[in-house]
Amino acid sequence: MILVTGASGFVGREVVAQLAAAGERVRAMSRNPSRLSVPDGVEVVRGDLLEPSSMAAALTGVDRMYLFPEPRTAVEVVAAARAAGVERIVTLSSGAVTAGLDTDYQYPVEQAVEASGCEWTHLRPGEFASNTLRLWGPSIRTERVVRHHQPDWRGLPTHEADIAAVGVAALLGDGHHGRAYDLTGPERLSPRDQVRALSDALGEEVRIEEVTAERARELLHELGGWAAENADFLTGFESYSPSEIPDHTPEEWDAMIVPLPTVEEVTGRPARTYAQWARDHVGSFR
Template sequence: MTILVTGATGHVGRLVVERLVEAGARVRAMTRAPRSARFPAGVEVVHGDLAEPPTLAGALAGVDRMYLFPVAQTAREVVDQAKRAGVRRFVVLSSGAVTGGFDTDFHLPVERAVEESGLEWTHVRPGEFMLNRLWLWGPSIRSESVVHEPFPEVSWCPVHERDIAEVAAAALLRDGHHGRAYDLNGPELISRRDQVRAIASAIGRYVRLDVVTPAQAREIYLKQGGFAADNADFLLGFETYSGDEADPESIEELDLATLGPLPTAEQVTGRPGRSFAQWARDHAVDLRADHHRIA
């Protein structure tokens, strides 16, 4: 049995590869830049681009199961090609926004493509990634030991990327997950103020919380570039998931405590989800001033 991991150099994909290798599976990692990719010993590294399905022929040869990174535009063509090649099981990296009805254009088309293939499928739907804090706050923490945040008291249950990967790997390796869509959150409702405190504890130095307006935060994120700039309007409440105009104050009005316990990786792995404090410790080196490369 060969398992193909697409998006294998991504923040979840690379962890899926690691977990599958630990379990003794035969793993093929697909990337657009195989020469520069680094994976555990024994992983077969191949070239392929989900945006260009004709490049997948070699990567799909002999594959039984597939971890599918979401590329909506080519999802049906990719799934059809995989089916013809002999793939029998798909695990899709999706989003909790599908469950909430907010995502109709990005992850949902990929889910539908695999569901309509007639093959085995499982959807992994994480909510907010803990990693977002690294992309949004990391630069200012490293350079100034400060976090610029407009909503310090807003709480959520962000999820550790390793929990996402472990659920995906379990669905790839074991039976009993066909037809399931797993919503994944972290195990605790934690405010952004307390997230800053957890990061400060993990890196061993004081991190100041600078409360700014949403407009000021947007200006900071746009100057910062990268993930922060690309997602500033959505993350700060200026637009909805679908890109429509919104009011940032709606973020503060959302009280997740009324929802009760939210599903975590424990339902699949049998192990409690990782806390934000654990995530901060795992990424302490990425958040310190002397380290600018994401491990």
């Protein structure tokens, strides 16, 4: 039995779907199981990573686990998993760990997993393509516009299905123990490029409007939720642990943003493009 925590998340949903498609016995865990939509045959259970004691039923009979990062209780959750008989854990982490920028969120979860005695694999994606749905979805749906403070900055948006596919490979196959997989999309794209891909998927124009960082932060706070919580970080007013940031010029940072072949190396097929992501999610922008 494979337990998928954070099963309502973008990556977690894909892990559940891909495991089910492979014919595996899957248990999907969520704090709000009534909100989960899962393939036939997938067991749904309630469990909260912030309340490790609530996971007893979810962990029963489980030998492998996909772990959503929650640093506040990672040690207790991993200990409970190990005691229940879990032998392999695949952790959703972040490329910020590889870059030395994350010391207090995903990294402590990785440390807890590595210290557990379980076989482990860490998934370290950089930029999530799905963030554009969270950040731009409301304004695209209502106005067909995206307002951004850096419309020409280029990143490597990664399709959540590719992150999940690497995780599924690690859950099901051998040769992944002790590996930390840095994951990126296949091409460097700016917000302007991404908006163009969304326009193509929708079949109508979506405008991009450059605003100041201050205004961008205001708009994110107006969105609320995840966008508001991360507004300072997303607009450059806050960074990862400042004392830990390596000393690089903007040009050096830009040069380090290069597509990685990890998805294809692990899964045997090329990483999905952002244009594919836009087509897969176009209904959410209408």
